[in-house]
Amino acid sequence: MKVTLLEKAHIDRSGCLAGGMDAINTYIKPNESAESLVRWSRAQAGGILREDLTLSMAALLNQAVEEWETWGLPVKKDEDEEYLARGRWDITIRGSEMKVILAEKVREYGCEVLNRVVATNYLLGGDRVTGAMGFGVRDGKFYVVRAGATIIATGGAAGLYKPYTNDGVDSHHQLWYSPFNVGTGYAVGIRAGAEMTSFEMRWCAVRTKDFNGPIDTISVGYKTPMINAKGEKILSEHYAHLGGDAAPRYIRANAPMEEWLAGRGPVYVDTRHMKPEQVKDLKTDYLNERPSFVLFLAARGQDVTEEPIEVYGSDPYIVGGHTMSGYWVDRSRATTLPGLFACGDVCGGVPNKFVGGCAAEGLLAARGAVSYLSSPEERDQVDDGQIKAEVERVFAALLRQAREGDGVTPREMEERMQRLMDEYAGGVHQFYRMNRERLEYAQKHLSILKEQTKYLIARDLHELMEAHEVIDRLDVAEVLVHHLLFRQETRWPGWQNRVDFPGVDEKLDCFVNSRRDTGTGEVQVFTRPYEQIVPGDRTKP
Amino acid sequence: MPPRVNTEKCDGCRAQDETLCVLICPGDLMALDTGSGKAYCRSERDCWDCMSCVKSCPHGAIETRLPYQLGYYPAKLIPLVGSNKISWTVVDIHGKVERFTFKTRNDD
């Protein structure tokens, strides 16, 4: 079987693992089970997730990691050679070379890798996905890849909202999530009319202030409580009723905001009790995941045993590996478009899958795709019309630069979109808060921006890529705002906070899905019921 | 500002069409100046500080600097990359030196 991999960057270091990874946060230890994982994850997600998908993923979680270890990925062990536990579901790895190790296998298994090729749309035969189209950032060629089955795994969407560090020339991309993951996977699905789920369940997280680095490393790994300016342990003192330190992630995400609003900011994770060797381990963990955080501490001249690490909310992301925004799929990870399978951050319904879960889903999607190939299907011809149209769409910005020499640069449009979303669709500067009127304002201006994309100009292939990044983000943002408008309640305070509907509405105890009409281009939003498989109180772990 | 290329040490990977940093950067931000035959960052504002270029450079010619508005001068974080180990040396703004060496790969 021939497998072709389209990669926007280079598979050795692309995406959010570019810097590495320090932990697998979904490893099922002997005393745990798929069911207990569902219960925990369900509670973390406020009681809503696809239990069927979570269970099928759980079955493969450990297999992936254990295989990676045989490929050379170092996993921390305890004295009796067991994986060293870090949190309930977490084990520590030395993953600074993680993607490099995986990439070597990809090449070893003879997969055809097309690095530096940006996928821009699916190739469609009727309603079936029969491959993908894109352009080369290096060679400027237009690529048409025909495939019997297609798997989408491009990761989530960063850069929809303005990060709070975006006030200096060099810190525009101080994000937690990779700024190069722009939600292309969602966008191509939206444009092809795939059904999407739970975009309103945004991922906002407590991150180290300014650097926007991950803190589970600290809080999970080293039991460091979140405290406010008054020195109070926020979660245990203000959120005991919601589980205290074990409170769901959206509560934890919301907490710092509440503290600031209540005048008790800034907020810290208290590292002052840590022992020197713990600090060394902590920094080693960071060096495996986001090395530059260690540089950040050095640049602040900060000794964390004397000065706690300040934390704050990140800008919101759409990332199905943490929350559950993404394609609506079945157990085989088949999307609503025949021939298309989704896994990882683009695949919806399974929150808290993280790296391990994404890998497990990769296996599932691959199996789904293979079985789809074997099932007899008529292979209809691709009409060259769509290819011609796509070529025009893809290179439009270059042509405009050449012909008109004037227009809107991708950067200008990106900044407009990011400020719009930040201020009117509940960005970090608005403490994640939003209401109907502001969302409608955002909607109005997003449609103007989408109209304006025809004025985009690109002076080179890199800018052409940037142009498509903003185009894709606009498509994601549009659907996102529809979802946010639709859920007239506040189910996940940190993630989706409707000040005009502060409470939970039991009628909305379901999935909010959407589909963009490929004809009219208008987004229909609807609901799908919840199916509980694992018994028990869905809000309790 | 993030990736700083030391043009003394950079040899543009012998000015081949694609240097290793150009090849690896997840944001397609590194480029080769065909005039000088040296690598440079085309848009420092867009760097994620993932340090892939720093690790990939065979001559250690690239250094990551945080934007000044986030962190002060002259902190340094410099790797020495081995085949299955890596060592990071970090120097903070007070000149305090810390070194971290760990495995990046099991030698099977």
Place this chain on the structure above:
Amino acid sequence: MPAGIGVYLCRCDGRINEVIDLEGLRSKIGKWKGVSEVRVLTALCRPGDLASVVEDIQAGRVDRLVIGACSPAVHQESFERLAAEDLAPNLLERCNLREQCALAHPGDPAGATTQALALLKMGVARLKAAPGPVIPETTTGNRRVLVVGGGIAGLAAAGNLARGGVEVTVVEKRAWLGGRVAQLHRYYPRGCAPRCGLAVQTERLLQSGRVSVHTLAEVAGVHGTAGNFQVNIRQHPRFIGQECTGCGRCEAVCPVVTDTSRGLPAWRKAVLSPAGSVYPLAYAIDRQACLGPACGKCAAVCPAGAVCMEEDEQSFSVNVSAIVMATGSALYDVAAVENYGYGRLPGVLTSMDLEFLASPDGPTGGRLMRPADERPARRVAFIQCAGSRDCKHLPYCSAICCAVTLKQTRYVRDAYPDAEVTVFYMDMRVTGHLEEMYRQAMDEGTVFIRGNPLAVVRAADTGDLEVVAADSLSGRRVLVGADLVVLAAGLVPEHIADSYHLAKDGAGFVPGHLPCSPTEGRRAGIFAAGTAQGPMDASGAVQSGLAASAECLALLDQGPALVLPLLDKTKCDGCKRCVEECPYGAITLDRDGYPLPSATGCRSCGICQGGCPLRCIHLPGFSTREMAARLAAPAVGGEEVRVIAFLCGNDAYRALDGTVYPVNVLPVAVSCAGAVNMGWINDALLNGWDGVIVAGCRADECHYGHGPDLADSRVAKLQETLRSVMVEAERVQVLTCGIGEGGSLAAALENFVRRLTEMGPSPFKEC
């Protein structure tokens, strides 16, 4: 019990075990994982002991071999051959327990034993990490060779190759074979006419039936590597076909007379005669001079109807395994030495002009006369070093001019026994048996004046030529009148296109790597011969032609090639750096963009391995895993200073044999200093080694051109990085060492260790 690593320790009749506790080592090594056999034998190189090793291999007890005995510089015929026949070269590890342990530390048995243990550990670890057997590739090239240039050197090479059963293509840019020599009246030492010598060479060529000769042809382009060169050849028209019988009527009727030399009256016709040369015996037409079809006299008289003015240039290409560059040389244009008036004063000739003048085929039918008034030329003055050894012209000595002049004085004497012959010289440089010619000339009364003349002038009254000089021996000024003044002009190489990527000297010759490989132009498969290498006489040219042909034969018949670099495709990103770095241009890219070393082109220098930023191309035994294992093997923690020394196997490693050097140093032999990958050094440092030495040949002695320079520049950058991470840069050093300088190398290591002891343990140790 499954096959494993066999470790064989040699007592060397006591020389080793009187210092090193081999039994102690044996018991330790016996416990190591992966080791299936440990034996201590009395003299491994003796048939008996050697047989027991083979026995273990054949019995399947041993599939990898560690020989702890003498230096790998000796007894290759025993161990390397054994490995090649019964295992594979990459599965043998020789630990140098004799020269570099026992003999090096006679006073320190404990130290020597520890060092021996460490060396064996590294060897075993390397073999554990080694892949399966790597069988050297055999040559795949065809048995065809291209000889560029049909001069006497090219003919010698071509003839020898043809007799060696090789298909030879000879490309000659002039209309006939024979080159410069064919234009000579006579050549020394015998003083015979070159035609017979050329005839002999050409005979050998044509009789073999394996040679295709293309005159009036030149090379348009060369692609590929040794073993598989694609050569495009441009064939210029001759305008006279094979039918030509050489009757010469065409030349007789040709109305055009062209001058071929500024020193002689014009005498050549537009129809060029094959006179002097031996093949092909056919005329050719010089279209620049020819009046074209409009005239057509030649066509009219040709009985064979061979004249055809409508031929066009053609081109074709040949596929060959090797190329002999015998492109020859030209005379320096002495008109540039204005004082001597060449081209300005009639009667001032070059030595080449004199050959024409003396030759029966020349302008005067061989009569030596003054071009101006055709009076006999009885007074002839020779000026040596006309433009040679002169910073404004040719800085070098052309080596042959002295002998040529001595030869030419005979021409004058033969014509006029009473001739007055004067030779102005700086130094007479006639070596070996040629001295005889010098003595003879003096006997015959030739006057030798030591003094480089200032100028040649025309006497105001008589209008005769006069040479203005001073005899530096007597201090007398001299003014010598002459009918002919012959300028001994030096040789300059014919231009060799840079597209050949040959290593040329300042003058543009391809001197080769002297003395080891004189015909090598640093591009595998292309060998220089004759005056393309540098000034030399006919005898020398024939010798170098034969040498070049021998190199070709060796290349075609080499059977198993030297070990080729291996490629890890899962790591390689096709950055092409190895292609850039390879000194022999032996690496090309395959269809998928991966480097592809040519079996015949590669010299196994490992410079690609040294340069690879991803450490994915390497010689067998030097993969990243093997080297990492080697470096991780010995315990290097603690206070004890430990140094790893990568030593060039050509010089430094052999030089260290038998010298007394610190036990803290563990030598590893590498193919060349340029083959040391900086990644290894990083690995060494990260594994806690306190210091790293890279030792190579002295620059310009490197067998692979510029290995030490590469090591220098690479290490300089690494040192810079070390400084930036607050580690003493001196912990990594490059040393140079000739084969005879083991003592100073040992001393340098001594200092290095002392310096490191002062520095204290490596900062990477504590982590």
Place this chain on the structure above:
Amino acid sequence: METNLAVDRLCFDDLRLLYPVITEIAGNCNQCGRCAAACLAPLDGSGPAGVLRLLQLSLVREALEERLLWACIGCRRCSDNCPKGLDVQLVLLRLRRLAPCRPERWLPAGLARWLNLAK
């Protein structure tokens, strides 16, 4: 006179101190003799090459007594024709400076003392 004696005492190495340029040129001459042929000074003898030869042999005094020093008309033909591109004439001019009997007049005081030329 002691100053003459002093000049007698000068050897090639002293010259190297006084006029490195002289010893440089003398050291590089390979005695081809073209300068002699070029020389317009109304003298026989081996011309500038002869003077250089004396210097090569460290016969400084003899060199200083060469008539050519004063016969040289400064035509520079020796320098212009030297195949090794040496400025031969410069040697003659410099030697002229050394020749007079009272070198302490033009020698740097310290150097004169070092060569114990001065009283």
